[in-house]
Amino acid sequence: MSDSSKEDIPIIINGKPYPDIVKNPLNEIALTSYILGALFGISLGLIPFVSFRAFNLYLMALSTFHFLEFYITAKYNRGKVHSESFLINNGVEYISAHLVAICECSIERVFFNSAKRSDSSFINSIIFIVGLCLVIIGQVIRSLAMYTAGQSFSHIVKTSKIEDHDLVTDGIYSFFRHPSYFGFFWWAIGTQMMLLNPISFVLFSFVLWRFFSKRINYEEKYLVEFFGKKYLDYKKTVPVRIPFIN
Numbered sequence: 166m167s168d169s170s171k172e173d174i175p176i177i178i179n180g181k182p183y184p185d186i187v188k189n190p191l192n193e194i195a196l197t198s199y200i201l202g203a204l205f206g207i208s209l210g211l212i213p214f215v216s217f218r219a220f221n222l223y224l225m226a227l228s229t230f231h232f233l234e235f236y237i238t239a240k241y242n243r244g245k246v247h248s249e250s251f252l253i254n255n256g257v258e259y260i261s262a263h264l265v266a267i268c269e270c271s272i273e274r275v276f277f278n279s280a281k282r283s284d285s286s287f288i289n290s291i292i293f294i295v296g297l298c299l300v301i302i303g304q305v306i307r308s309l310a311m312y313t314a315g316q317s318f319s320h321i322v323k324t325s326k327i328e329d330h331d332l333v334t335d336g337i338y339s340f341f342r343h344p345s346y347f348g349f350f351w352w353a354i355g356t357q358m359m360l361l362n363p364i365s366f367v368l369f370s371f372v373l374w375r376f377f378s379k380r381i382n383y384e385e386k387y388l389v390e391f392f393g394k395k396y397l398d399y400k401k402t403v404p405v406r407i408p409f410i411n
């Protein structure tokens with residue numbers, strides 16, 4: 166993921182953390198927000214005129230996700246907000262996975278048109294609806310996690326404890342041990358179900374599961390180091406709820 170030098174100690178003004186203007190070039194933030202808003206608006210506006218509506222919904226889900234990553238950080242964790250908080254530059258694997266998904270649905274749309282239609286069979290309709298629900302629920306859980314963790318949330322895993330990092334065990338963290346990962350996992354899988362993309366569905370499930378399994382292990386080593394027995398007790402009582410990750 167991104168460069169850790171962007172996550173330094175926050176600037177404090179009147180006792181409150183304030184977004185660092187150097188890390189938040191206003192022209193870049195404004196342009197990124199404009200592009201994400203335009204993508205959302207154009208995709209929504211074209212829905213009545215296109216036959217593959219799931220693709221428009223997918224673009225709307227993508228633009229909403231990236232907008233909210235920045236917005237929630239700016240609102241509830243403003244000392245840590247920076248231009249990369251949009252998480253658009255989320256690593257080669259992330260961008261490649263979405264490019265593969267777009268290629269898959271374009272190719273299948275040309276060669277297996279009826280199999281891509283959510284109204285062509287009962288099974289397709291169910292997969293599409295479940296996918297849409299996962300996207301919405303996944304997004305809500307992810308955003309709620311960022312809001313609940315507040316200043317303790319950081320897009321980059323902390324390897325040394327900073328002063329404003331408290332252990333969060335309330336709200337959505339009392340039901341999921343890693344709610345933002347749980348939300349992202351199902352959001353991403355949901356996008357591929359919505360698109361009726363069998364290959365990317367398997368690819369996303371496998372790659373994300375492996376990524377979060379390793380990431381949680383790594384993250385928890387530091388959480389135990391920072392919070393000791395408190396974290397171990399929390400770990401014992403609250404599950405991750407991503408299948409086969411303890």
Ligand SMILES: C[S@@+](CC[C@H](N)C(=O)[O-])C[C@H]1O[C@@H](n2cnc3c(N)ncnc32)[C@H](O)[C@@H]1O
Pocket residue numbers: 310314317318319320321322323330331332333334338342343344345346347384387388
């Ligand atoms: C990208 S956030 C993800 C948080 C959490 N894993 C989740 O899925 O909601 C990563 C940062 O959150 C911190 N973190 C994870 N769980 C935490 C908790 N329960 N309380 C406080 N900080 C936590 C980690 O130390 C790490 O620096």
